Every structure is written in structure tokens, then in C-alpha cells.
Amino acid sequence: MGTITKALNLLNYFSPSHPEIGLTEFRTLSGQDKATVHRHLIELAANGFLEQNPISKGYRLGPAILRLAAVRERLFPARSLVAPLVERLASNLGELVHVSLREGDHLSPLCHHDALIHGTRVYFDEAELLPLHATASGLAMLAFGPDHLLSDLLADPLEASTQFTITDPDELKQTVEKVQSEGVAFIDQGFELHVSSFGVPVFGDLKEAVGTMAVAVPTARMTDELKRKIPVALIEAATEVTEELGGTVPPHLRRIWLNAA
Amino acid sequence: MGTITKALNLLNYFSPSHPEIGLTEFRTLSGQDKATVHRHLIELAANGFLEQNPISKGYRLGPAILRLAAVRERLFPARSLVAPLVERLASNLGELVHVSLREGDHLSPLCHHDALIHGTRVYFDEAELLPLHATASGLAMLAFGPDHLLSDLLADPLEASTQFTITDPDELKQTVEKVQSEGVAFIDQGFELHVSSFGVPVFGDLKEAVGTMAVAVPTARMTDELKRKIPVALIEAATEVTEELGGTVPPHLRRIWLNAA
DNA sequence: CAAAAACGGTTCAAATAATGAACCAGAGGT
């Protein structure tokens, strides 16, 4: 692991429940030496990626990130283009919908929306990276994204998020093949207990999936009717998202999706 | 300059007019060896800070930035808190207003708004870092930010953005002192030709300025009336911004501002 | 209230990782 990766990984420890992180905590989180972490923090701060609270000495995410995000959104306004489609689908289904983009061997939430019409709801953290083998989104990415993802993933043992997470390599391969032939991924409590979800790929300017769109439903509320409705609605919405991103759905998947609808 | 800084600096070459950058162009922009740049790009991409267009082979900003920006905004929603104040002031004055935060020895735009009621308007690029000695915002930061900023800046020769930029160290020192005593910075065409601007500091949880608020006006439109109106309105708005950020205006500056109003 | 633990931060020799000149391979262009 290069120095750059080590430093950038420090940024991933922040989350809404963890707004400010001190030196010692970074050390335990990252498992690296204190001096190393400190120098990385200093350098990240000098570049505006972190800023230090002068009182508590803790670090938090800095303004450079906002600046770059503004540039990215201007160049490639994925978020603002996709958000309305996510909201519409969430309202139609009355369930949580999210679109995520691939970030290395994980998925990074781009935006999400929850209709909030039910008493129970799925907790979704936009700060959290989604694993590929434990989520419906991830399966969709494995099935329609770059080929190397699956083989890379199988190189190491699969980590279980719940007791339902697929950890057997052969089972994962078969599941991915099933998703490839059906065009929609479904996972029951693979990432969070009591949450089931459907996922489909979305495409950028290439033939490989660049991201995914998914619906997450509390398992208790997952009726047969929803199991019919969600894939159809998801396919339709994902097609629109793909178009908004300037991409095209590969012909073979388009045929599968037409049959499913 | 450490490896991390070198890599992160690569991200700063992106701008709305420069959405995608190739390896060779990065090499010329950064002046570093091709192999070095390439490895840095690969590592940034592996962490989601960049993504590569598989057809053109060019790189663009990646999804990790959006994810982190979402976290930062949730933790410290500066942008969303400040935006309405910026819009209101811009509408009141009919001119471009922006709020920027300090990012090392530069200012990083947080948000801006232009009332767009005039035929001519100031071009403002949220991707561009603002120098401290050439902008009204920068002078306000030098005057009320950390002390080391001015001395650090004077260590190297001052770069001229226009023929009106202050490049003489003594003149800069005097100007900063003037800003300290008056509470408001004014610069005429110091950064862009035909643009004049006023700037004031905004404060975070500390006694040092964490950012600035500024109004930029085409010089041709800068009447005596505007020169009276802008500082007063700016002081009022900056006080509100400081409050929104959870900060306080230092007592001595508060007194100066009261006299000015 | 004093001892001690915890925290942020620094130092410097040792070791590892970054570097860059030279080298591939493919895509256009002439």
C-alpha cells in the first residue's frame, strides 16, 4: 500500500457519528504508527483535506473536499441529474432508493431518498462504502461491471456482514451468474439484518456498469406484491439514470430487462 | 514537498474548462516525471478520487470526493447555512457575493451568488483558489487570520496577477495594517482586471478568521454610492455568517465595525 | 492532591518506498 493510499484511507474513518477524530484514535483505527499518521494528517491538513480544531486538537474534513466536489458536480453533474429520479422512484414505491457509483472494489453512495411513509425504515449512511458481495447493489456491479472485480474479490476470504452474507466463493459465483441472466439482483439480509434489497446496474459512457440503483426494504414489509413491483420499477428507473449519465444499456441486458417487464 | 501533497495537487488542475486531463498534460502541468505522475494517478483512482475514462484514457474527478463532501456537509453544514445569506446579500446589492474558507495559504470558495441583474458580470470560478495578497478576501484573511500567513507569504516574492497587484512587501504590510484598522479590505483590479472588490473576515469557533465574505463589482460600475453601501451591508452579512458558523466576531473588530456602520 | 495514565507532538537512524531515464506498445497522422 502506497503512502497516498494510506493517507487517503484516513479520510474514510469520518462518518456522521464520527465527526472529529484525534491522533490516537486515528492510530488505533488505521493500525499505523503515531508518527506516520501524524505526518499524514499534517499533510492532508496543509492541502485543505482536513482541518484541525485548535481547541480539541481533533481533525475533521476540510474545505478542499467541498471545492473539488463543486468542480466534479459542474463537470459531471451526476448527483443533481440523478436525485430527482431517485426521489420519484422512492415516492412511487414508498421505500428507500439509492444510487451508488463504483469506487475501486466498493460502491460509494451518490444519493438516496426515503419516502418516509412507513413507521419502520431502513437506515442508510451515505458515508459508508458498500461491499460488493453483501449487497444487492454489489451483486449487480459484480454481474455487469469490470470482470476483474469478481476475481479480485475471490482472492481473499469473503467477509460476513451478517450470518446471511454469502461467504462461499462458489455460491457467490453462481449468484452472480444468476444476476447476469436475470438482470436484477436480490439479497435478503446480506448486509444488514432485517433488510432485503433489489439492485440493478447503471451504465456510463462504456459497456461496463459504473454504478447501481437499488431499493432497500425492511424484510418484514417485503410482500410478494413488492417483489413483483420493485424489479419492474427499478429497471425502468435505472434505464433513465443510465440515459441521464450519458450511457447506454448493453443490448443483451436490454433484452433481458424487456422480458422481465 | 511530500508524496501526498504532490498527489493531491494533481487534483487542483481540474476546473470547469478542464474537465478531463491526460497523463502527458498532467506531466507538463505538474512538471514531474511521467512515471511519478502515473503512479500517483493510479493510486488516486484506486481510492476513488479520480476515475479514468476508458476510451480517452483521460482522468476526471471521482466519486469519493462527492461522498466525503456529503459527510463534511452533514457534520459541518457550512455551505447550506451560508448559501442563503450569500444569496440575500447578492440580491440586495445586485452584485456578486462569495464566501471562501482558508485552505492553507489560499482561500477556497465555499459558495457564491450573482444577482445577474446587470449586463456585465464578474466571472467567478469556484474551482479556483484565491491568492491572499491579490484579492480583497485575501487581505481580510491576512489582516484577521493566523499571524504566520503574512510572514509566510513575504518569504517568497509576491506574484502579480495584474499590473495592479501589490508586489512590494512593505506596501502589502501597510495595506494589511490599514485593513486591520478599518475592518474592511478594498482592492481595485488586484486579481482580475476591471474588477474591484470589498472583503471582510468571518470567524469560526476561534479568534482567528476562518474565511471571508466578499463582494466583487465590475470597476466600471463601482459608484461612490456602492462604495458606501457595500461595506455596511458586508459587515452585517459577515456578522450573520460568523454566527451561523458558530463563531464570534472578536470584540475589537466588532467595535471597528460598529463605527463603520 | 500527587502520581500516573493519556494525549498530541517530535526526533533521527534504519529501511522502505518513491523516483526517473530508458524502454514498450498502440493509435493517428503524413
Add this chain to the structure above:
DNA sequence: ACCTCTGGTTCATTATTTGAACCGTTTTTG
């Protein structure tokens, strides 16, 4: 068919990163 411009790779040399030990404060705690 040739040249040139692109992105990308290699490997010995070099310089930067590394981390155990150390320092000075702050905050627990017996």
C-alpha cells in the same frame, strides 16, 4: 511504411517514509 504522439511499464538508484523512543501537557484517578 514511417514517424510521432499518446499512455503505460521497468528497475537500479536515491531520497523519503518510517517507527521506537522521547518530550511536554492535560486529564484521570487512587
